[in-house]
Amino acid sequence: xxxxxxxxxxxxxxxxxxxxxxxxxxxxxxxxxxxxxxxxxxxxxxxxxxxxxxxxxxxxxxxxxxxxxxxxxxxxxxxxxxxxxxxxxxxxxxxxxxxxxxxxxxxxxxxxxxxxxxxxxxxxxxxxxxxxxxxxxxxxxxxxxxxxxxxxxxxxxxxxxxxxxxxxxxxxxxxxxxxxxxxxxxxxxxxxxxxxxxxxxxxxxxxxxxxxxxxxxxxxxxxxxxxxxxxxxxxxxxxxxxxxxxxxxxxxxxxxxxxxxxxxxxxxxxxxxxxxxxxxxxxxxxxxxxxxxxxxxxxxxxxxxxxxxxxxxxxxxxxxxxxxxxxxxxxxxxxxxxxxxxxxxxxxxxxxxxxxxxxxxxxxxxxxxxxxxxxxxxxxxxxxxxxxxxxxxxxxxxxxxxxxxxxxxxxxxxxxxxxxxxxxxxxxxxxxxxxxxxxxxxxxxxxxxxxxxxxxxxxxxxxxxxxxxxxxxxxxxxxxxxx
Amino acid sequence: xxxxxxxxxxxxxxxxxxxxxxxxxxxxxxxxxxxxxxxxxxxxxxxxxxxxxxxxxxxxxxxxxxxxxxxxxxxxxxxxxxxxxxxxxxxxxxxxxxxxxxxxxxxxxxxxxxxxxxxxxxxxxxxxxxxxxxxxxxxxxxxxxxxxxxxxxxxxxxxxxxxxxxxxxxxxxxxxxxxxxxxxxxxxxxxxxxxxxxxxxxxxxxxxxxxxxxxxxxxxxxxxxxxxxxxxxxxxxxxxxxxxxxxxxxxxxxxxxxxxxxxxxxxxxxxxxxxxxxxxxxxxxxxxxxxxxxxxxxxxxxxxxxxxxxxxxxxxxxxxxxxxxxxxxxxxxxxxxxxxxxxxxxxxxxxxxxxxxxxxxxxxxxxxxxxxxxxxxxxxxxxxxxxxxxxxxxxxxxxxxxxxxxxxxxxxxxxxxxxxxxxxxxxxxxxxxxxxxxxxxxxxx
Numbered sequence: 001x002x003x004x005x006x007x008x009x010x011x012x013x014x015x016x017x018x019x020x021x022x023x024x025x026x027x028x029x030x031x032x033x034x035x036x037x038x039x040x041x042x043x044x045x046x047x048x049x050x051x052x053x054x055x056x057x058x059x060x061x062x063x064x065x066x067x068x069x070x071x072x073x074x075x076x077x078x079x080x081x082x083x084x085x086x087x088x089x090x091x092x093x094x095x096x097x098x099x100x101x102x103x104x105x106x107x108x109x110x111x112x113x114x115x116x117x118x119x120x121x122x123x124x125x126x127x128x129x130x131x132x133x134x135x136x137x138x139x140x141x142x143x144x145x146x147x148x149x150x151x152x153x154x155x156x157x158x159x160x161x162x163x164x165x166x167x168x169x170x171x172x173x174x175x176x177x178x179x180x181x182x183x184x185x186x187x188x189x190x191x192x193x194x195x196x197x198x199x200x201x202x203x204x205x206x207x208x209x210x211x212x213x214x215x216x217x218x219x220x221x222x223x224x225x226x227x228x229x230x231x232x233x234x235x236x237x238x239x240x241x242x243x244x245x246x247x248x249x250x251x252x253x254x255x256x257x258x259x260x261x262x263x264x265x266x267x268x269x270x271x272x273x274x275x276x277x278x279x280x281x282x283x284x285x286x287x288x289x290x291x292x293x294x295x296x297x298x299x300x301x302x303x304x305x306x307x308x309x310x311x312x313x314x315x316x317x318x319x320x321x322x323x324x325x326x327x328x329x330x331x332x333x334x335x336x337x338x339x340x341x342x343x344x345x346x347x348x349x350x351x352x353x354x355x356x357x358x359x360x361x362x363x364x365x366x367x368x369x370x371x372x373x374x375x376x377x378x379x380x381x382x383x384x385x386x387x388x389x390x391x392x393x394x395x396x397x398x399x400x401x402x403x404x405x406x407x408x409x410x411x412x413x414x415x416x417x418x419x420x421x422x423x424x425x426x427x428x429x430x431x432x433x434x435x436x437x438x439x440x441x442x443x444x445x446x447x448x449x450x451x452x453x454x455x456x457x458x459x460x461x462x463x464x465x466x467x468x469x470x471x472x473x474x475x476x477x478x479x480x481x482x483x
Numbered sequence: 484x485x486x487x488x489x490x491x492x493x494x495x496x497x498x499x500x501x502x503x504x505x506x507x508x509x510x511x512x513x514x515x516x517x518x519x520x521x522x523x524x525x526x527x528x529x530x531x532x533x534x535x536x537x538x539x540x541x542x543x544x545x546x547x548x549x550x551x552x553x554x555x556x557x558x559x560x561x562x563x564x565x566x567x568x569x570x571x572x573x574x575x576x577x578x579x580x581x582x583x584x585x586x587x588x589x590x591x592x593x594x595x596x597x598x599x600x601x602x603x604x605x606x607x608x609x610x611x612x613x614x615x616x617x618x619x620x621x622x623x624x625x626x627x628x629x630x631x632x633x634x635x636x637x638x639x640x641x642x643x644x645x646x647x648x649x650x651x652x653x654x655x656x657x658x659x660x661x662x663x664x665x666x667x668x669x670x671x672x673x674x675x676x677x678x679x680x681x682x683x684x685x686x687x688x689x690x691x692x693x694x695x696x697x698x699x700x701x702x703x704x705x706x707x708x709x710x711x712x713x714x715x716x717x718x719x720x721x722x723x724x725x726x727x728x729x730x731x732x733x734x735x736x737x738x739x740x741x742x743x744x745x746x747x748x749x750x751x752x753x754x755x756x757x758x759x760x761x762x763x764x765x766x767x768x769x770x771x772x773x774x775x776x777x778x779x780x781x782x783x784x785x786x787x788x789x790x791x792x793x794x795x796x797x798x799x800x801x802x803x804x805x806x807x808x809x810x811x812x813x814x815x816x817x818x819x820x821x822x823x824x825x826x827x828x829x830x831x832x833x834x835x836x837x838x839x840x841x842x843x844x845x846x847x848x849x850x851x852x853x854x855x856x857x858x859x860x861x862x863x864x865x866x867x868x869x870x871x872x873x874x875x876x877x878x879x880x881x882x883x884x885x886x887x888x889x890x891x892x893x894x895x896x897x898x899x900x901x902x903x904x905x906x907x908x909x910x911x912x913x914x915x916x917x918x919x920x921x922x923x924x925x926x927x928x
Binding site for chain 1: 485486487488489490493494496497498500501502503506508509510511512513514516517518519522523524525526527528529531534535537538539540541542543544545546547548549550551553555557558559561563565567570571573574575576577578579580581582583585586587588589590591592594595596597598600601602604605606608610611612614615617618619620621628646648649651652654655656658659660661701703705727728729730731732735744751752753754755756757758769775776777778779780781782783784786787788789790791792793794806807808809810811812813814815816818822824825826827828829830831832833834835837838840841842844845863884889892896911914915918
């Protein structure tokens with residue numbers, strides 16, 4: 001099919017069209033009665049598009065066809081854990097008995113969903129090796145913010161004000177941003193050349209003003225930092241808390257538990273570890289698990305099991321930080337996470353870690369001759385490579401864009417090391433897919449030697465070529481306007 | 484095992500390639516003392532039929548809004564969702580896509596978000612909108628932080644007619660910030676304009692209002708916004724996008740930042756989430772807006788294309804200097820809302836809004852005719868209204884529930900002083916017969 005500019009919604013349709021048929025109203029009209037003062041009524045209807053049903057369907061079908069997705073493409077996107085999103089989870093979440101509940105129904109009418117949330121809350125605490133979980137945070141970054149607020153409340157309850165939060169220089173960008181939104185200063189801790197935390201730098205910087213040290217372990221270069229027990233000891237000796245960014249939980253499910261290696265507080269990303277769909281950027285969910293001494297500060301309301309065996313919400317927690325979002329949480333997402341954990345069970349969860357780590361180490365072993373890996377094996381569920389293409393003028397971005405031509409989503413680029421590719425295959429890919437990825441990567445390396453221009457100007461098979469992202473920010477055009 | 488695809492001989496082959504003899508040895512960096520030995524206290528995995536059975540057993544203990552007739556609102560509404568919304572938003576190219584960092588591989592969803600932003604502007608009457616936030620509570624908190632950044636002032640005035648969850652989330656966010664919250668009462672169902680004027684001052688960064696508000700009443704933005712602007716503060720207004728189908732949108736009143744709960748735009752109730760936080764503002768605030776924004780641009784051959792714009796505002800560049808840590812949107816919920824708005828279009832959204840208005844007023848008039856029931860407020864309202872009863876809220880709502888009707892949200896849930904009041908929401912989905920049944924049920928106690 002010829003590639004052509006796909007029209008905007010606002011460039012199709014005709015006046016008077018509508019893709020929905022609504023029932024006629026069977027009550028008297030209010031307009032004209034004066035019940036609403038005329039100055040509060042709209043002068044004219046909002047200028048939304050007017051499109052018939054078939055053209056509407058085609059519009060969104062064509063938009064869908066212009067997207068990479070896990071269902072169609074391999075997505076070795078480091079730190080994002082782009083695993084298969086099981087179909088059955090969608091079926092479960094769409095059941096009317098979950099999807100069609102109003103948040104203010106009486107507890108007696110929603111015992112099933114409450115029990116599900118209670119079980120999930122307990123399962124996540126078990127996986128974390130911690131005392132209690134809140135399901136309220138809406139995303140990973142929201143979980144970080146919630147966790148830091150809990151930690152701040154803990155320190156405040158002891159009469160301490162601790163304005164600083166430490167994080168390694170390889171931390172996810174959300175870590176310092178979450179500190180900022182909690183009114184805390186973020187301080188960077190050096191990483192050593194082997195990717196581990198520099199304990200000397202940590203010892204120097206952690207003090208009585210430190211609220212927490214935020215760590216990702218396995219870390220963002222894909223290595224489990226075996227110094228973690230020492231790190232916990234250094235942090236705790238100064239009264240600070242150890243926070244775990246749970247982005248990389250896929251690598252340690254059932255192998256080791258954060259609570260067992262000294263973590264006081266952590267967030268999960270259900271859209272990474274527990275297979276809930278990324279949905280083009282959301283919705284996710286960021287449950288937060290805490291150790292015993294932090295429980296009293298968790299958000300309210302909390303789902304509980306009462307003495308009579310019934311389930312309900314409790315706000316009886318005087319030390320709570322309060323609410324971090326409206327209602328109770330991203331329930332539809334949490335239902336999917338529950339379905340995933342039930343389907344896998346204890347052994348299946350452990351198998352996830354086994355296969356995720358196996359797949360990453362396999363790819364690293366097969367690629368390392370053409371794509372240098374700066375850190376020695378074994379790796380966790382991901383690894384970084386820093387491509388070296390001499391004076392070919394080819395960059396990590398070019399490799400990434402060329403992968404798109406082969407139908408493979410690019411790895412994460414230039415994080416946490418400049419010009420690196422961070423590769424995370426996940427446990428759900430077959431060996432055949434991993435082998436194809438290796439062939440493609442080697443083919444691209446060959447192309448760099450043979451015909452670097454084809455790589456430098458990639459992608460060639462997409463609806464558009466490389467886009468001017470500078471223009472999009474310098475002269476922002478963020479909405480269509482009638483001309 | 485479920486969802487993994489390594490055959491046993493493939494595991495052996497992979498291990499051979501790596502040069503180790505067991506998967507276990509790949510975990511050698513984890514010190515033995517820290518290893519979890521044993522089995523997680525989580526039941527064994529379920530087959531697909533068993534999983535569906537488990538889910539069905541749980542759902543059997545819920546009574547959902549298809550089984551019951553729903554007059555509950557207070558921020559979540561039982562609107563009709565056209566079939567095309569489920570069908571088109573359910574396309575797995577949208578469902579299983581990642582955040583569109585790789586623009587060339589994500590043109591479809593980027594264009595969709597650009598169209599979403601445009602339609603939110605069209606509805607609210609604002610200049611620019613982002614690609615969505617989590618839900619209305621945190622969106623309002625983000626908007627107040629944005630106003631703080633713009634005005635460099637440190638007080639926010641909040642009307643007590645704003646949804647209590649929104650107010651509580653704002654409390655939580657501002658607790659860590661150097662900011663004060665002043666509450667202004669709403670004794671007559673809308674904010675007390677005189678008290679609001681009295682509270683405004685040189686240090687007011689923003690006034691946060693909601694219209695239609697918690698009680699369903701319409702705030703007088705025409706009178707309030709000029710007063711807010713007179714003291715150099717920003718007017719931040721939380722709204723119901725459906726109301727914009729019949730009421731003058733916030734943008735028509737010169738509001739500075741609009742937030743809103745987008746659940747009504749084709750998103751199922753889902754027991755409170757995931758929903759859709761809306762945020763729109765003036766053009767000049769574009770670079771101060773939190774969250775994802777998609778822009779139109781050109782490719783190397785001059786063709787129109789779309790990409791994430793203004794990423795310099797985002798945490799992954801600014802890090803320590805960030806004023807928001809949001810690094811996602813509610814992607815799939817924005818997809819649902821976009822398809823809903825496009826499917827409804829100009830006529831459909833007006834029809835939905837008008838029917839909400841008409842049916843709510845019919846219901847209010849019928850209920851007010853009953854002995855022992857009266858409307859709490861005389862202020863104009865949209866699709867929801869507060870009722871006071873001398874017959875006992877608990878007994879009245881229990882009588883409704885006995886007849887399969889969710890009759891309303893007791894206002895005592897939010898404030899114990901309101902123990903004789905409840906809120907009734909009436910969407911376009913409710914029929915005259917259903918409303919009459921509600922009225923009969925209320926009259927039966």
